[in-house]
Amino acid sequence: MIRFTAIRLVEIAATVLIMSFLIYALIGLMPGDPIDLMRQADPRMSAADVARLKAVYGLDQPLLARYLAWLRQALAGDLGYSRLFAAPVWSALLPRLGNSLVLMGSSFILALALALGLGTAAARRPNSRLDAAINLFCFAGVSMPTFWLALVLILVFAAGLGWLPASGVATAGASGLGDRLSHLALPVATLTLASIGGYTRYVRAAMKEALAQDHVRTARAKGASEVRVILHHAMRSALIPVTTILALSFGGLVSGALVTETMFAYPGMGKLIFDAVMGNDYNLALAALLLATVTTMLANLAADLAYGWLDPRVSYR
Amino acid sequence: MRSLSGQRRRRRLPALAIALLLSSPAVGEERDSLTIGITQFPSTLNPNIDAMAAKSYVLGMALRPFTVYDADWQLVCLLCVTLPSIENGLAVPVDLADGKKGIDITYTIRPEANWGDGVPVTTQDVRFTYDVGRDPKSAVGNAELYRRITGIDVKDDKTFTLHVDKLTFDYAAINDFVLLPAHIERAAFADPAQYRVKTSYSTEPTNPGLYNGPYRISEVVAGSHVLLEPNPHWAGPPAHFRRITVRAIENTAALEANLLSGTIDMVAGELGLSLDEALAFEQRHGDGFRVIYQPGLVYEHIDLDLDRPALADRRVREALILGLDREAISKSLFAGRQKVADSFVNPLDAGYSADTPRYRYDPARAAVLLEAAGWQAQPGGIRRNAEGQILSFELMTTAGNRTRELVEQVLQSQWRKIGVDIRIKNEPARVLFGETVPHRRFDMAMYAWISAPEDVPRSILHSSEIPDQANGFAGQNAAGFKSPEMDRLIDALEIELDPMKRKTLWTEMQQLYAAELPSLPLFFRSDVFILPKWLSGVRPTGNQYPTTLWITDWAVQP
Numbered sequence: 001m002i003r004f005t006a007i008r009l010v011e012i013a014a015t016v017l018i019m020s021f022l023i024y025a026l027i028g029l030m031p032g033d034p035i036d037l038m039r040q041a042d043p044r045m046s047a048a049d050v051a052r053l054k055a056v057y058g059l060d061q062p063l064l065a066r067y068l069a070w071l072r073q074a075l076a077g078d079l080g081y082s083r084l085f086a087a088p089v090w091s092a093l094l095p096r097l098g099n100s101l102v103l104m105g106s107s108f109i110l111a112l113a114l115a116l117g118l119g120t121a122a123a124r125r126p127n128s129r130l131d132a133a134i135n136l137f138c139f140a141g142v143s144m145p146t147f148w149l150a151l152v153l154i155l156v157f158a159a160g161l162g163w164l165p166a167s168g169v170a171t172a173g174a175s176g177l178g179d180r181l182s183h184l185a186l187p188v189a190t191l192t193l194a195s196i197g198g199y200t201r202y203v204r205a206a207m208k209e210a211l212a213q214d215h216v217r218t219a220r221a222k223g224a225s226e227v228r229v230i231l232h233h234a235m236r237s238a239l240i241p242v243t244t245i246l247a248l249s250f251g252g253l254v255s256g257a258l259v260t261e262t263m264f265a266y267p268g269m270g271k272l273i274f275d276a277v278m279g280n281d282y283n284l285a286l287a288a289l290l291l292a293t294v295t296t297m298l299a300n301l302a303a304d305l306a307y308g309w310l311d312p313r314v315s316y317r
Numbered sequence: 318m319r320s321l322s323g324q325r326r327r328r329r330l331p332a333l334a335i336a337l338l339l340s341s342p343a344v345g346e347e348r349d350s351l352t353i354g355i356t357q358f359p360s361t362l363n364p365n366i367d368a369m370a371a372k373s374y375v376l377g378m379a380l381r382p383f384t385v386y387d388a389d390w391q392l393v394c395l396l397c398v399t400l401p402s403i404e405n406g407l408a409v410p411v412d413l414a415d416g417k418k419g420i421d422i423t424y425t426i427r428p429e430a431n432w433g434d435g436v437p438v439t440t441q442d443v444r445f446t447y448d449v450g451r452d453p454k455s456a457v458g459n460a461e462l463y464r465r466i467t468g469i470d471v472k473d474d475k476t477f478t479l480h481v482d483k484l485t486f487d488y489a490a491i492n493d494f495v496l497l498p499a500h501i502e503r504a505a506f507a508d509p510a511q512y513r514v515k516t517s518y519s520t521e522p523t524n525p526g527l528y529n530g531p532y533r534i535s536e537v538v539a540g541s542h543v544l545l546e547p548n549p550h551w552a553g554p555p556a557h558f559r560r561i562t563v564r565a566i567e568n569t570a571a572l573e574a575n576l577l578s579g580t581i582d583m584v585a586g587e588l589g590l591s592l593d594e595a596l597a598f599e600q601r602h603g604d605g606f607r608v609i610y611q612p613g614l615v616y617e618h619i620d621l622d623l624d625r626p627a628l629a630d631r632r633v634r635e636a637l638i639l640g641l642d643r644e645a646i647s648k649s650l651f652a653g654r655q656k657v658a659d660s661f662v663n664p665l666d667a668g669y670s671a672d673t674p675r676y677r678y679d680p681a682r683a684a685v686l687l688e689a690a691g692w693q694a695q696p697g698g699i700r701r702n703a704e705g706q707i708l709s710f711e712l713m714t715t716a717g718n719r720t721r722e723l724v725e726q727v728l729q730s731q732w733r734k735i736g737v738d739i740r741i742k743n744e745p746a747r748v749l750f751g752e753t754v755p756h757r758r759f760d761m762a763m764y765a766w767i768s769a770p771e772d773v774p775r776s777i778l779h780s781s782e783i784p785d786q787a788n789g790f791a792g793q794n795a796a797g798f799k800s801p802e803m804d805r806l807i808d809a810l811e812i813e814l815d816p817m818k819r820k821t822l823w824t825e826m827q828q829l830y831a832a833e834l835p836s837l838p839l840f841f842r843s844d845v846f847i848l849p850k851w852l853s854g855v856r857p858t859g860n861q862y863p864t865t866l867w868i869t870d871w872a873v874q875p
Binding site: 030031032033036037038039040042044045046047048049050051052053056057081083084085086087092095096147150151154155158159162165166167168169170172173262263264265266267271272278 | 456536574751752755791792
């Protein structure tokens with residue numbers, strides 16, 4: 001297992017290195033550069049100003065030279081400066097990362113908890129009315145466009161009833177927990193409703209298969225209670241495929257949810273990555289995308305290791 | 318059933334009542350805060366690095382530029398005492414060594430002007446700002462003004478003279494000269510190459526000493542909001558709000574919903590809803606708000622690549638404008654709120670000439686012109702020339718801009734009626750403005766020019782500003798318009814001090830533009846301000862200077 005983990009960590013490092021070059025090259029190959037974007041905002045900027053600013057920002061250097069300079073700096077622990085946020089990359093990244101972890105983590109836990117309950121209930125009585133109702137709910141959740149759902153929630157709970165704030169992460173100048181939670185309510189509800197359907201379908205399928213397995217039948221024959229049968233015997237088998245799906249979802253915790261963040265003006269990682277890429281903020285885009293890459297890969301590694309715990313038949317070579 | 322729903326309704330009523338009480342100030346309660354919604358968040362708050370509308374909007378409340386154009390489009394002093402002029406002796410034309418004319422201009426800083434930490438605004442700040450602006454490593458965006466100022470003579474703590482190497486009619490306008498506090502920023506400028514990284518506007522944006530306006534920035538949550546509170550050392554007209562929050566909500570549907578929910582009080586016209594969105598909003602919810610449509614300087618037009626053989630023919634260009642019913646487009650799409658443009662000069666501008674030829678919708682005349690240009694009508698509807706080429710153009714605009722895409726479809730349909738085929742090919746803004754327009758890879762490009770009052774159109778119409786390899790594709794004359802007469806008028810206009818003679822030059826310029834049609838004029842865009850009925854004093858400028866510069870006029874309506 002140690003050898004397996006070590007090999008995977010080396011693979012992750014190599015992938016991150018390749019990804020860093022690819023991301024840098026792709027952003028560099030996009031039309032326009034940050035100075036072109038500045039010129040759009042100030043048409044009176046002269047050709048001399050454009051040339052001077054390109055030199056100041058190092059954009060007059062070839063792409064490869066710029067990448068190698070960034071790599072040397074990054075390996076020394078300095079991820080550089082974000083032009084868009086006018087701050088060191090980590091200073092720009094960390095508050096957004098915190099916001100995204102809170103938002104995505106809350107909705108992830110909530111969606112998972114509900115999906116485990118709903119999926120299990122549906123799997124226990126396949127083709128029943130309850131199963132049909134849960135399936136309908138799942139498909140509705142999966143089919144609803146996130147921006148539409150967000151807008152409906154804002155119109156009902158913020159504009160209509162006035163119960164919850166419509167946007168932002170907190171009231172300006174306020175720092176209370178209640179205020180933070182009230183700002184989280186609608187975006188979390190949106191993300192939870194949008195993701196619960198998919199998770200529930202996975203849980204239902206996995207649980208249905210698990211409930212039909214021999215060891216579950218045996219447990220029932222031995223007189224184990226239904227709760228024990230499900231939680232102790234079936235759930236463990238059902239969690240193996242679900243774990244894979246969850247591991248793949250982990251990247252989303254740090255890459256954020258662009259549409260939801262935009263609709264609720266919630267400063268998270270999704271919007272940050274989008275703005276960084278569109279604004280040619282190389283340093284910030286690279287750091288954010290690589291963070292998402294590393295998180296996804298580490299989550300996959302964790303999932304692979306978890307298989308061993310969930311299923312003793314799995315071995316690592 | 319009836320009684321059950323009645324019970325439910327009764328149960329909901331107290332909750333709704335509580336919610337309404339919580340979401341709006343109680344009757345009789347004094348409003349002392351204002352929340353403004355805008356669609357962009359500023360990056361750095363340093364006034365001289367990175368031009369951004371959102372930054373100008375926020376800093377309008379916190380920093381005083383020396384001079385700006387007001388809502389009447391008159392140049393006024395904000396930080397200076399008197400606007401210099403040759404007549405009042407504060408501006409003195411001088412002969413330069415190279416035989417050209419320069420000018421010495423004397424300004425006096427308002428005696429009561431202070432930074433937010435109580436330190437007086439002095440000529441030390443002027444000298445420091447000049448040093449930053451002149452340094453090629455300091456990342457100041459538009460350094461043209463600093464290049465033109467060859468030196469500064471400081472008379473005392475409040476009075477200084479700028480030596481400028483070119484005498485232009487707008488010599489007194491030093492709008493881009495926004496002071497930096499030397500006592501705070503000097504340390505950050507120790508290494509000019511690091512200034513953009515170390516400026517206190519980025520590292521400690523809530524430092525009160527960075528601001529000299531009626532408000533100071535007291536909280537910045539990147540991507541979310543900026544909170545402003547009154548500057549205790551401001552000695553001008555009093556600020557009426559205890560706190561002002563500027564909240565960034567990029568999605569306009571969400572912006573509307575926030576307005577309806579009371580999360581924001583108003584939507585800024587400078588960075589708010591598009592005209593069609595605002596018209597729809599006014600129809601649905603106009604009763605609850607005051608909606609102001611302010612025609613402005615943003616000039617929507619279609620650039621034509623004049624190097625394409627078909628478009629090089631002036632008759633074809635005239636036929637294209639005659640084939641457009643712009644009045645009908647304005648009425649049907651914009652409820653007449655977006656005025657049709659006859660040239661690049663706005664009717665509100667001092668340089669505007671009412672004598673500029675107007676092209677009314679005349680498809681019959683358009684057909685005659687196309688025939689004369691060799692484009693004959695064909696059974697299929699699209700014209701061909703003697704070589705069998707069809708009269709077809711690619712029309713481009715910014716993908717995702719709903720208003721422009723809508724206009725584009727009407728243009729396509731109207732031009733088809735005069736036998737011109739239009740292929741629509743839109744691109745994301747960064748591709749269109751980053752590659753396509755600067756490299757002149759288009760037949761027709763629909764977008765907007767942003768100018769200032771009496772802004773001489775050198776960058777868009779002078780032949781030296783055609784983007785090419787030599788100037789790094791930095792010119793703005795993307796149509797490739799080459800007219801010695803236009804070049805002469807631009808050169809003459811810049812240095813003409815006599816307002817009457819200038820007016821004549823402006824008239825000639827607009828007539829030449831209308832005659833040559835290097836671009837097809839469409840509309841002057843309107844900014845839409847959606848304000849609460851209780852707010853008074855907001856006076857949209859229609860130019861690039863935000864309403865927030867006059868924030869002390871904003872108050873709760875008695």
